[in-house]
Amino acid sequence: MHDTIELEIEGIAQGGDGVGRHGDLVVFVTGALPGERVRATITERHTRFLRATVCDILRAAPERVEPQIKPGDHAPWQHIAYPAQVRYKGIIVADQLRKFLPDITIPIQPVIAAPHPWGYRNSARLHVDGATLGYHAAGTKTVVDLADDPLLLPALRDTLRSLRRLAFAGLIKEVTLRASATYGYAAARLSPTPDAERHALWRLATAWKASTPVLAGVTLEDEPFVGTPFVYDELAGVIFRLSLGSFFQVNHAQAERMVAVVRDALAPHGGRLLDAYSGVGSFALPLARCYDEVIAVEAYQPAVEDGRQSAIDNQITNVQFINGAAEHTVAHLSGPFHAVILDPPRRGCHPALIEAIIAHAPPQIVYISCHPGLIGRDLAPLLAAGYQITFVQPVDLFPQTPHIETIIHLRSVVGE
Numbered sequence: 001m002h003d004t005i006e007l008e009i010e011g012i013a014q015g016g017d018g019v020g021r022h023g024d025l026v027v028f029v030t031g032a033l034p035g036e037r038v039r040a041t042i043t044e045r046h047t048r049f050l051r052a053t054v055c056d057i058l059r060a061a062p063e064r065v066e067p068q069i070k071p072g073d074h075a076p077w078q079h080i081a082y083p084a085q086v087r088y089k090g091i092i093v094a095d096q097l098r099k100f101l102p103d104i105t106i107p108i109q110p111v112i113a114a115p116h117p118w119g120y121r122n123s124a125r126l127h128v129d130g131a132t133l134g135y136h137a138a139g140t141k142t143v144v145d146l147a148d149d150p151l152l153l154p155a156l157r158d159t160l161r162s163l164r165r166l167a168f169a170g171l172i173k174e175v176t177l178r179a180s181a182t183y184g185y186a187a188a189r190l191s192p193t194p195d196a197e198r199h200a201l202w203r204l205a206t207a208w209k210a211s212t213p214v215l216a217g218v219t220l221e222d223e224p225f226v227g228t229p230f231v232y233d234e235l236a237g238v239i240f241r242l243s244l245g246s247f248f249q250v251n252h253a254q255a256e257r258m259v260a261v262v263r264d265a266l267a268p269h270g271g272r273l274l275d276a277y278s279g280v281g282s283f284a285l286p287l288a289r290c291y292d293e294v295i296a297v298e299a300y301q302p303a304v305e306d307g308r309q310s311a312i313d314n315q316i317t318n319v320q321f322i323n324g325a326a327e328h329t330v331a332h333l334s335g336p337f338h339a340v341i342l343d344p345p346r347r348g349c350h351p352a353l354i355e356a357i358i359a360h361a362p363p364q365i366v367y368i369s370c371h372p373g374l375i376g377r378d379l380a381p382l383l384a385a386g387y388q389i390t391f392v393q394p395v396d397l398f399p400q401t402p403h404i405e406t407i408i409h410l411r412s413v414v415g416e
């Protein structure tokens with residue numbers, strides 16, 4: 001039997017929970033908003049804090065709205081009006097920076113809000129359990145059926161609707177979808193169950209493609225299977241070839257804005273740019289015209305192949321893609337670099353990469369974080385090496401969720 005407590009919610013935490021107090025303890029309450037009084041069920045007890053989940057809202061905040069998706073794990077902030085989501089994301093970034101860098105006054109720009117708070121996602125990864133097709137419930141492997149997902153672009157909603165009409169049970173355990181935001185079509189990747197027969201999978205993929213006008217192809221894992229294995233999408237004036245497994249920002253409109261922010265931040269351009277964790281070259285290729293040479297380092301081979309092919313397709317000749325782990329590769333590159341972009345995955349930058357960047361001593365660095373809690377850890381050695389933050393620009397790539405993308409520009413003040 002879990003205990004319940006009543007409390008006032010006074011703040012918002014990294015990760016999206018409301019924050020209140022119970023006696024001397026801080027309480028992180030999932031589903032609660034600042035300004036609310038709630039009754040909450042305690043789910044975890046620690047020495048200095050508790051975790052809890054809202055069970056009754058005794059006084060609702062004016063920002064609270066009716067959720068669109070039930071159950072709601074897939075869009076954990078959908079109960080917050082969109083302008084308040086944007087405001088809270090700004091507060092979270094500011095709090096995290098203050099926590100890790102308390103002695104530095106940091107200019108934080110207002111969060112760039114998304115133009116479409118719903119219907120923006122260009123990719124999805126769904127799981128299959130028997131005849132249930134859906135997403136994992138938060139922190140579990142339980143597959144929750146979501147008849148329709150309003151976070152997705154229309155091409156993905158159509159593609160999923162037609163898959164639901166087919167007999168996929170027992171054949172597949174996972175489906176990855178990618179849509180082209182520019183051209184309005186999709187491709188899919190199936191992960192088969194161990195017992196699935198190839199011919200049965202082929203019949204499923206063929207029937208799915210034939211009954212879905214916007215579905216251009218289906219791969220079996222990474223193997224081309226039916227139709228095209230690629231999606232083409234245009235970003236910042238470059239047409240990208242995208243394999244199903246390559247990273248590409250899920251929110252196309254906001255990805256355009258990110259490229260513009262990074263390009264403007266790095267002006268004046270010229271010389272050599274290093275794009276570490278480059279993916280398919282979402283920054284490297286659009287910025288190629290601003291530099292004499294761009295070196296893009298990426299660990300995932302299919303993304304490197306996509307990047308190289310996109311460079312050829314777009315007649316970009318001054319970008320070199322290197323397939324390798326950035327932490328092993330960058331130290332061996334010959335410099336100088338006039339600017340560096342660091343856009344690591346959620347776990348942040350490898351310390352060996354930060355060391356290698358410091359050794360190259362580029363005058364400017366753009367660090368892009370998708371985890372505000374790690375910004376301080378990754379930036380501390382750069383600040384100690386003589387870089388200063390010139391500005392911080394949060395961008396909302398993930399409406400209806402507490403995830404935040406933050407662009408940080410640093411300039412070397414060594415020798416100034």
Ligand SMILES: C[S@@+](CC[C@H](N)C(=O)[O-])C[C@H]1O[C@@H](n2cnc3c(N)ncnc32)[C@H](O)[C@@H]1O
Binds near residue numbers: 281
């Ligand atoms: C957040 S994504 C950024 C990709 C790209 N900058 C973009 O905006 O599309 C991080 C990328 O880092 C790659 N990656 C992960 N670990 C890596 C490593 N150790 N070295 C190089 N690349 C890595 C991932 O495959 C992914 O493409």
